Amino acid sequence: MSTKKVDPDWLTIFIYLMLVAIGYLAIYAADYNELYPKAWDVARNYGKQFVWIGICMLVALIIQVFDTRFFTAFSYVIYGAVLLLLVATLFFGAEIAGSKSWIRLGFFNLQSSEFAKFSTCLALASFLSNKKTDLDNFKHQLIAAALILLPTLLILRQGDAGSAIVFVSLVLVLYREGLSGGFLLVGILAIVLFISSLLFEFPYIIGLLGFILLMTLVLRQGFQLRNMLFFLLPVVGIFVGSIYLEPLTFLIALGVAAILFLFITIVSKRYTVGLLTLTLFCSIYVKGVDYIFNNVLKEHHRNRIGVVLGTIEDKKGVGYNLNQSKIAIGSGGVWGKGFLQGTQNKGDFVPEQSTDFIFCTVGEEFGFVGSCILMGLFIILMLRIIALAERQKSDFSRIYGYGVASIIFFHFFINMGMTIGLVPVIGIPLPFISYGGSSLLAFTILLFILIKLDSERLLYLR
Amino acid sequence: METINIRRFIIQAIIILLSSVILIQLFIMQVTDESYAAMAQNNVIRDETIYPSRGQVIDRNGHKVVNNEAVYDIIFIPRQVQELDTNKLCQLLAISKTDFINNLKKVRKSKGYNPLRPQTLFKQIPASVFSKFQEYLYQFPGFYTQVRAVRSYPFANAAHLLGYIGEVNQKQIDASEYYEMGDYIGISGIERTYEKILRGEKGLRKNIVDVHNREIGSYLDGEKDKEAVAGQDIQLTIDINLQSYVEELMKNKKGGVVAIEPSTGEILTLVSAPYYDPNRLTGKKLGIEMAKLKRDTLKPLFNRALMSGLYPPGSTFKPLMALIGLQEKAFGPNFGYGCGGGYRLSASQVIGCHGHASAYNVKEAIKHSCNAYFCRSLYLFLENDKYPGGRREGLTKWVEHLADFGLGVKLPVDLPNTSKGMVPTSAYYDTVTYKREIPKSENEPKWKSNWIISLGIGQGELGVTPLQLAHMTSIIANRGTYYYPHIVRPEKWDTSSIYTTPYKVSVEKKYFDVVVDGMEGVVTGGTARIARIDDIAVCGKTGTAENPHGEDHSLFIAFAPKDNPKIAIGVMVENAGFGSRFGAPIASLTIEKYLTGEISEKRQALETKILEANLIK
Structure with missing residues (x-):
């Protein structure tokens, strides 16, 4: 065991500082009013952010003074404390913009869900780094899932679906630590089918799905007529059935068939039957989503999902915001309109332009070049974090590092994707850039705990 | 460890792949697609009120x-x-x-x-x-x-x-x-x-x-x-031609004229003089003209018709005094009282009266506007035996009756800034310091009826606005029922409007006849013969409000015709002397103009005299 302490990772710190600085400039631009051209005004968003940046620097420094053993030893305590905070928010929280996720602390409003991110990473790291933990063990899978789901559900209960969905990203950590890739695939398949079931007619989805699975069959087993027929005939049957049968009858028929084939699969272990079973379950899933969507959900739920998927046009609400956001970014061009010269942000067209839609300001005023620089910084940061994680000798530090990378990546992808219309509008901030004290502070803590762990990677070998 | 490393690369690949998707989309939006720039240009929303x-x-x-x-x-x-x-x-x-x-x-x-x-x-x-x-x-x-x-x-x-x-x-x-x-x-x-x-x-x-x-x-x-x-x-309920005519009559005079249609309470004309051209207070010149009007010592902005509540009604009050005296049975319609040149308060104090035959009934008293008669009337009213509270209660009753006729209260007219005028209460007289006597007991009022006796002839601590004069006259003309005066026609169906509801005063209808007859006598053979109009039975009453600071104010109330009256009018001209000098002619010319649409040849000399009179020097 070495006792050598190494320098903190200056590259990460540099990128962090760059991002925070860009964030400040972007908020300044978004909030800029030429009547009050002061660079610093506590009453305005950029002034407050300036104060927060100062606080975050301080917190980052303090974290470096801590003993790393504090984070490993107290990870569950921190996790538990934040859970309590989440519960407290449910009872004493203030409702802002429809979600009860804020605690009023006089000088600022604390968004408790932001802090659940690093605490969950710590707890997950603690649990997974335990030598006894085995992610192939169903019970351990359940515990890991519970660690993630507990804060998720509490945040969901607060009414902040965007922040809750962030925790899904921790599946990446589990995957890295040995969770079967099948979970990842099933998850992706479920999401893709969910969206497509609402976007496309059932026969097309099943047709496409059947085709993909048929190709898999051909690639895997070559062209065998018996297998083909065995697979194709039921798929065609689903096709026809979906058209002529009542939705509920059809669902029940599908279910019975699926269970039957599942049984055959287990007994015979034949690949064709396995694929057919998968097709059947997919069909049930797609039809089920469709059925629930149309018969169980209420009108306003349908509208909300419909707007996100673009099946319902909504010029006023979500659709309007997205359209304005895209116009702001798209009109930035290659070089942008120049700092403080954005017309769309100035015209108050873009909603939430200091927080969730902060990228609009960057995109409009700094153009494609500026966007590339920002994205480059983020990509380098995320890859660097993974590199840091991988060079850890301690499992705890590595797992925590992946947690950091996953959460930043999820935020980054969803937020950027939402402003340019790739992803449904989910209100989560762009890390280090968006206005908001809780968010900035939480991300700073998240990142700087990793930097601290990394700076002592030679000290603790566990 | 090898599988682990593959997973690391898969995660890195996912990050790079998805980031690239965003980058490609950004490239498409910002570099290749020009339509966003165009949309941004077209995307300026201008609010237009x-x-x-x-x-x-x-x-x-x-x-x-x-x-x-x-x-x-x-x-x-x-x-x-x-x-x-x-x-x-x-x-x-x-x-x-x-x-x-x-x-x-x-x-x-x-x-x-x-x-x-x-x-x-x-x-x-x-x-x-x-x-x-x-x-x-x-x-x-x-x-x-x-x-x-x-x-x-x-x-x-x-x-x-x-x-x-x-x-x-x-x-x-x-x-x-x-x-x-x-x-x-x-x-x-x-x-x-x-x-x-x-x-x-x-x-x-x-x-x-x-x-x-x-x-x-x-x-x-x-x-x-x-x-x-x-x-x-x-x-409006205003007749703009009549308004214009009355303004002409009031040219170069100070005062107020209000005419009301008794059957509806509609104000036919409401003039305050001096007046100004409303076109002066429009557009850009408003500020300058406003300042000019404010500087004017004649106070043209002051609406004398509604706001000047400090001038006593003088003798125009006498018909009302008679009415409420009759109602309270302080005296009967045939009550007679010797004039003898005035009302004697004591051996040395007399409220003077002009020379006329003693009035042997209410009608004659009004016709001749006998001061002694109405001083005595007030005395009888206040000292009426039916009031257990004595003259205090008498005065309170008197105040109540006056309020019924709109005196001493703010009339709910649909114009801002109306004065309620002034009607003294017993409480008021109790607080006044008197030089003369100290009451024998606590319950005894500090004042005596004779000390405030000039209230009976409309002098003393009374104050009325021209609107109140007109309203009171309108009630008399209508024999006790009235609508509140208003200047904008309410919708006929609007039963919630106070202007469409008829009200009744406390004085019974039967007492009005002698009073109205007396007022007719004022014009036919009394103090205001100048107000006579051929073929129209005008009922009126002159009044002169004593003014310690200068010439007395000339007042006149009138309504016409006697039966089914179409117009009731109250006129107050400041510093114009007797009521018959300016008040009566202006009122009668207004009545004639309104009822016949023109001034008869016979009266054109009077019209000219009034039009040309200049009381502002």
Whole structure:
């Protein structure tokens, strides 16, 4: 065991500082009013952010003074404390913009869900780094899932679906630590089918799905007529059935068939039957989503999902915001309109332009070049974090590092994707850039705990 | 460990892959797709306030009394202004360059200034100037125009009751959710009382304009637009021709004239003199003209018809004194009282009366306006045995009756700033310090009936407005029933309006006949023979309000015809001497003009005399 302490990772710190600085400039631009051209005004968003940046620097420094053993030893305590905070928010929280996720602390409003991110990473790291933990063990899978789901559900209960969905990203950590890739695939398949079931007619989805699975069959087993027929005939049957049968009858028929084939699969272990079973379950899933969507959900739920998927046009609400956001970014061009010269942000067209839609300001005023620089910084940061994680000798530090990378990546992808219309509008901030004290502070803590762990990677070998 | 490393690369690959998708989308949006830039240019939303037209006003016969005249505000959005040719702008708008610079400075300093939002640079550019400017508007990017309306008055009359409109002040903006900087609001007269009906509701249109400020469509297909609701027109009860005529009669005099239609309570004319042309208080000249009017020592802004409640009614009060005395059975209709040159308070004190035969009944007393008779009437009223509370209760009863006839109370007329006049109560007299006697006991009033006896002849601590005089006369004319006087016709179906509900006074109808007969006698053979009109039975009563500071005020009340009266009038002319000198002629000329539409040849000399009289020197 070495006792050598190494320098903190200056590259990460540099990128962090760059991002925070860009964030400040972007908020300044978004909030800029030429009547009050002061660079610093506590009453305005950029002034407050300036104060927060100062606080975050301080917190980052303090974290470096801590003993790393504090984070490993107290990870569950921190996790538990934040859970309590989440519960407290449910009872004493203030409702802002429809979600009860804020605690009023006089000088600022604390968004408790932001802090659940690093605490969950710590707890997950603690649990997974335990030598006894085995992610192939169903019970351990359940515990890991519970660690993630507990804060998720509490945040969901607060009414902040965007922040809750962030925790899904921790599946990446589990995957890295040995969770079967099948979970990842099933998850992706479920999401893709969910969206497509609402976007496309059932026969097309099943047709496409059947085709993909048929190709898999051909690639895997070559062209065998018996297998083909065995697979194709039921798929065609689903096709026809979906058209002529009542939705509920059809669902029940599908279910019975699926269970039957599942049984055959287990007994015979034949690949064709396995694929057919998968097709059947997919069909049930797609039809089920469709059925629930149309018969169980209420009108306003349908509208909300419909707007996100673009099946319902909504010029006023979500659709309007997205359209304005895209116009702001798209009109930035290659070089942008120049700092403080954005017309769309100035015209108050873009909603939430200091927080969730902060990228609009960057995109409009700094153009494609500026966007590339920002994205480059983020990509380098995320890859660097993974590199840091991988060079850890301690499992705890590595797992925590992946947690950091996953959460930043999820935020980054969803937020950027939402402003340019790739992803449904989910209100989560762009890390280090968006206005908001809780968010900035939480991300700073998240990142700087990793930097601290990394700076002592030679000290603790566990 | 090998599988682990693959997983690391898969995660890295996912990050890079998904980031690339965003990058590609950004490339498409920002570099290859030009349509966003175009959309951004087209994406400027300009709010346009739609000002409703203010309701117009017609008189009882449908003559348009208040009109709207279009004027134009010049608005600019500072950020959109490019290469401004100041000289040309000033020239086109007929405005001096210093005015332009001053206005610009003022706009920049104003509280809500925002270079991205429309700012008003010039207000109320007349249509003649504007039409020239409009042709060149395209040369001034960032400049817009906004149609506004100013009031115009085809008849230069009735300024006091019509009132005027002006811009809202900060206090009014703070107090209401409706008004914004630059909005107009009714400041006095019916413009104020009927503000909500006249103004309508502002509308809002959201327009999308391109970089050249050309409108290219409505925002969200007009979904967020709000239609303006035009103000409603209202009809006055005023006869504008009569108003105009009475104003002529009151020219160069100070005072107030109010005429009411007794059967409805509708005010036919309401004149305060000196008056001014309402057209002076419109548009840009409002401020200057207002200052001039305020400086005028004759106080033309003061509405004497409603507000001057300090002049006693004098003898015009006597019919009312008679009525309530009869009602309270203080005396009967045939009560007679020797005049003998006045009412004797003591051996040395006499309230004088002019020479006339002693009145042997109420009718004769009114006809001759006997002072002694009505002093005695008040004495009998106050000292009536039926009041267990003595004269204190008597006076309270007296005050109650007066209030019933609208004296000493604020009449609920639909005009702002009405005075309630003055009627003294027993409590008032209890607080006055008297030199003479000290009461024997605590319960005994400190005053005696004879000390306040001049109230019986309408002198002393009484004060009435011309409106109250007219209202009181209207009640007498109607033999006890009345509607509250009003100046705007309520909708006939509007039963909630206080102006459509008839009321009754406490004096029974049977007592009115002798009083009305007495008032007829005043004109046929009494103190106001000058007010006689052929073929029309005019009932009236003169009054002279004592004025310790100068010439007495001349008062007259009248109604006509005697049966089914069409008009009741109250006239007060300041410093004009006896009631018969100016009050009676003005009242009777007004009545004649209103009932017959012209002045008979016989009376034209009187008309000329009144028209030419100048009491202001």
